[in-house]
Amino acid sequence: MAELVLADVTKRFGPVTAVRDLSLTVADGEFVVLLGPTGAGKTTTLRLVSGLERADGGKISIAGIDVTKLEPAARDVAMVFQQFSLYPHYTVYDNLAFPLRSPLRRLPEPQVEERVRQVAALLRIGPKLQNKATHLSGGEMQRVAIGRALVREPAAFLMDEPLSSLDAKLRADLRVEMKRIQLDLGATILYVTHDQVEAMTMADRIGVLREGELVQIGTPRQIYAEPDSLYVANRLGSPQINVLPVGSLGIMDGPAGAATIGVRPEDVVLGAGGVAARILTVEPLGAETVILLEVSGSQVHALAGPGPALRPHDNSTVRVIPGSTLFFDREGRRLPWAARNERSDRSELRHGT
Ligand SMILES: Nc1ncnc2c1ncn2[C@@H]1O[C@H](COP(=O)(O)OP(=O)(O)OP(=O)(O)O)[C@@H](O)[C@H]1O
Ligand SMILES: [Mg+2]
Structure with a gap:
């Protein structure tokens, strides 16, 4: 070879x-x-x-x-x-x-x-x-x-x-x-x-x-x-990465020039405080569950474990695992953001849900 x-x-x-x-x-x-x-x-x-x-x-x-x-x-x-x-x-x-x-x-x-x-x-x-x-x-x-x-x-x-x-x-x-x-x-x-x-x-x-x-x-x-x-963020991940206007999901900080945020469904945590969300659909896939939510007028996908007894129309809350958010400018280029170093918080939060 x-x-x-x-x-x-x-x-x-x-x-x-x-x-x-x-x-x-x-x-x-x-x-x-x-x-x-x-x-x-x-x-x-x-x-x-x-x-x-x-x-x-x-x-x-x-x-x-x-x-x-x-x-x-x-x-x-x-x-x-x-x-x-x-x-x-x-x-x-x-x-x-x-x-x-x-x-x-x-x-x-x-x-x-x-x-x-x-x-x-x-x-x-x-x-x-x-x-x-x-x-x-x-x-x-x-x-x-x-x-x-x-x-x-x-x-x-x-x-x-x-x-x-x-x-x-x-x-x-x-x-x-x-x-x-x-x-x-x-x-x-x-x-x-x-x-x-x-x-x-x-x-x-x-x-x-x-x-x-x-x-x-x-x-x-x-x-x-x-x-x-x-463009690259959208190529991988199922469901696709959530792309929302900057300021969504209670994420208030971010780099100058950010127009949109990208949050992977597995980084959206349900029922652990944060902003109000309403459950639209629940798809149990066995090992995990895909949940479609409405949050402040936007649709957001979340991935949860196999267990949660969630139903459409239930009210819940969502928060994003600290440091997991990606920021993009108006042209869709990713902007670096130092807060991504906080990813160590991630496992802690996960275990809390
Ligand atoms: N022989 C050809 N003559 C003219 N245009 C062509 C020719 N072969 C490919 N193209 C054009 O070149 C571009 C790339 O085509 P290509 O077949 O490499 O795409 P691809 O990524 O393999 O797509 P797919 O996933 O549909 O197979 C397309 O715009 C296609 O129309
Ligand atoms: Mg081809």
């Missing part, structure tokens, strides 16, 4: 700049997830690295070699596409064996078989090896597509929302599998998704894309707790 470096990479399609001055290093063995809404430039970024698109500017290197002008076949990366891309008339076995039988490799057949069986076992598609690719469920097809990238042991993997077409249970299983496989192989992976759970659970670092620009990159924890902007 190898390091992957993009330096000031730009790609235009006519008037649209799909990727703008993008600089990013995926370290050897690192799992980087690019997160962004539809049209943000995720697929284009992967296609630039794989060589399926040519950059209009900038440089791309893999394992220290400048590949910017190389053909896809010369780049030693394997891509898993957003849509299934299997050979429909081949069996699963032959789909998996295909990359190993290419004229470039010509692996002896016993070795091909060994490798195919290994990867099939890893992805739990062993029993389906003799099926035609079209005689599979969507989830099985996508696992074969991932398997076809895995058999090759390339310098890096590029994965374009490989789990997006699967049902929730299979997606959750494969998330764990993918992470395990990545750790086992020490694989370098650039993975693209608009699913925040995938990003949070699999990434060593998350890069957030906005209209072709990489607006922030950091560990999942950094992106979640220290977003540079409202």
Whole structure:
């Protein structure tokens, strides 16, 4: 496996700049997830690295070699596409064996078989090896597509929302599998998704894309707790961060120039004093409960434990865990605020509820 470096990479399609001055290093063995809404430039970024698109500017290197002008076949990366891309008339076995039988490799057949069986076992598609690719469920097809990238042991993997077409249970299983496989192989992976759970659970670092620009990159924890902007703050968290006019929820201090505050639902504490709130809806999710409140005319989400016997129309109070509030200016940029150091109060307050 190898390091992957993009330096000031730009790609235009006519008037649209799909990727703008993008600089990013995926370290050897690192799992980087690019997160962004539809049209943000995720697929284009992967296609630039794989060589399926040519950059209009900038440089791309893999394992220290400048590949910017190389053909896809010369780049030693394997891509898993957003849509299934299997050979429909081949069996699963032959789909998996295909990359190993290419004229470039010509692996002896016993070795091909060994490798195919290994990867099939890893992805739990062993029993389906003799099926035609079209005689599979969507989830099985996508696992074969991932398997076809895995058999090759390339310098890096590029994965374009490989789990997006699967049902929730299979997606959750494969998330764990993918992470395990990545750790086992020490694989370098650039993975693209608009699913925040995938990003949070699999990434060593998350890069957030906005209209072709990489607006922030950091560990999942950094992106979640220290977003540079409202845009980034809104990408992670379910329910989303509460965004309210400055002065809401009884938060009176804050930096000069603050226009809005951001408060994560888990930092909203019910029934421990503070300002008056009315409960609108209660969604018990098992381990936790999502509560929608009305506070001074604004709607606010709170996350509580499994227990509280709350009902719609009940009156309560809310307060915000000291130091947890994020402040943003009129343009949605985060403003630093020293009071965030008070986060140590947090666990104390939590236990009090
Ligand atoms: N071949 C193309 N020709 C013209 N415009 C394109 C082409 N490919 C992508 N674009 C444009 O570039 C921008 C980025 O597209 P891209 O496919 O990279 O987005 P994405 O983040 O992968 O979105 P999604 O989540 O929907 O897959 C979009 O505005 C898109 O319309
Ligand atoms: Mg895409």
